Amino acid sequence: MIDRRLRVLRAIERHGTVTAAAEVCRMTPSAASHQMQALARELGVVLLEQEGRGVRLTSAARTLLAHGEALTAQWERAVADLATHGAGDVGGTLRFCGFSTAAAAVVPQALDRLRREHPALRLHLRETEPSRSFDLLAAGDADIAVVVATPNIPPVSDAAFDQQTLYDEPLDLLVGAGHPVVGRPDVALSEMAADPWICSSPGRAYHQLVTLACTSAGFAPDVAHYADEWDTGAALVARGFGVALVPRLADLPARHDTRRIPIGAPPVPIRRVIAAVRAGSQEQPTIAAGLAAVRQVCGALSTTLAAPTS
Structure with a gap:
């Protein structure tokens, strides 16, 4: 229409x-x-x-x-x-899109809740970069985006979307087992200015996060290797080819001998995870149910976000 x-x-x-x-x-x-x-x-x-x-x-x-x-x-x-004139059951199709660990840590658990609570609901998840997620929302190809807030997504003031913060996730330093800072309770990010860095490819959301975090700490990272998968990045870090920043919820492969160390001195890098929907759509029964499930999952993450696991 x-x-x-x-x-x-x-x-x-x-x-x-x-x-x-x-x-x-x-x-x-x-x-x-x-x-x-x-x-x-x-x-x-x-x-x-x-x-x-x-x-x-x-x-x-x-x-x-x-x-x-x-x-x-x-x-x-x-x-x-x-929808109030319908049968009252939450049904139809609900399409999520999400980015990397935000999608892995939150959306599958939300889908599981929805499947149990609303068995008539058809559920779909597509993993996408944050900016692409907003394109999918605008085109009507997705209903809920769970993404990391980056500079290239629409601002909160954009009238086309409704955005809400889900949680702030610290980024931890990832080093190999033989790195000099291993054993310390925390580090300052500025101490890593002379180290080579492992980062994702330019233009990707993770690359933006690492660059902004290091710039805020007073240096530009010397990127020695680009790795877009946690498996590749952790393998390089474990073998001493550089250091990296990893989200606290990132599930790294156990076969790589790495150590997570919290950033203790300001500025402590974080990434903000948000949920976004088309403006005006949040009261539709399927989308409201999806947002409620996402918020419930995020509410249970507080313990995991409090301290890293090595």
């Missing part, structure tokens, strides 16, 4: 180019461009202006998006109200 071309315009705003927006909307750049041209003609306004290699939205386009977000949120609330 809401013009689907508004989703394309929204994607252009987020990603800065028609090509990138077309990719997340699963269409060709030509089709996306034609849709924007047709929408502009129908409304009698200019929506996009060339800016370098990308495009920028005009003031008319931003006005249109503001109305589109309000309409979309109202539609989500309408769906929630219509």
Whole structure:
């Protein structure tokens, strides 16, 4: 009932180019461009202006998006109200997306709760990077995102989404068994400025977290190796090729001889895990049940978050 071309315009705003927006909307750049041209003609306004290699939205386009977000949120609330006319059972399909250890530590347990409490509910999980999770929410391809807050996700003020903090997770230093700091109760991150580092590939959420943590501690990490899987990173750390930061909830392979050491001196690096849904959708029975299950699981994590295991 809401013009689907508004989703394309929204994607252009987020990603800065028609090509990138077309990719997340699963269409060709030509089709996306034609849709924007047709929408502009129908409304009698200019929506996009060339800016370098990308495009920028005009003031008319931003006005249109503001109305589109309000309409979309109202539609989500309408769906929630219509659910009260149903049978009362929570059923249908609930689609989660999540990132790395946030998905592993929280969502499967939430799915297990939902399966027991609402057996008619069909459940799906897709593991994705945080920014991609918001694309899936906006496209209606996911209902709840459980992700790490990073600089490239929409701000909390973004009217298209409702975001809530689930928990703050400390990042611990991971070193090999023979590292000089082994045996200490904690370390300052700044002490690791001269060490080589193991980090994920540039552009990934974990790379952003490590870079920001080290910068806050007063140094730029000397990244010696890139590893996107905990197994690979832990193997490199265990053999003395560098140090790493690992989320406290990360389940590392036991076969690698590593040690976790808490960061004791400020600034203590953390990552914030959030749940996000489309604005207005949180009262829909399936989504409300999913959010409740996620919050229950997160409430039980306090003991695990309090202290690392070696």
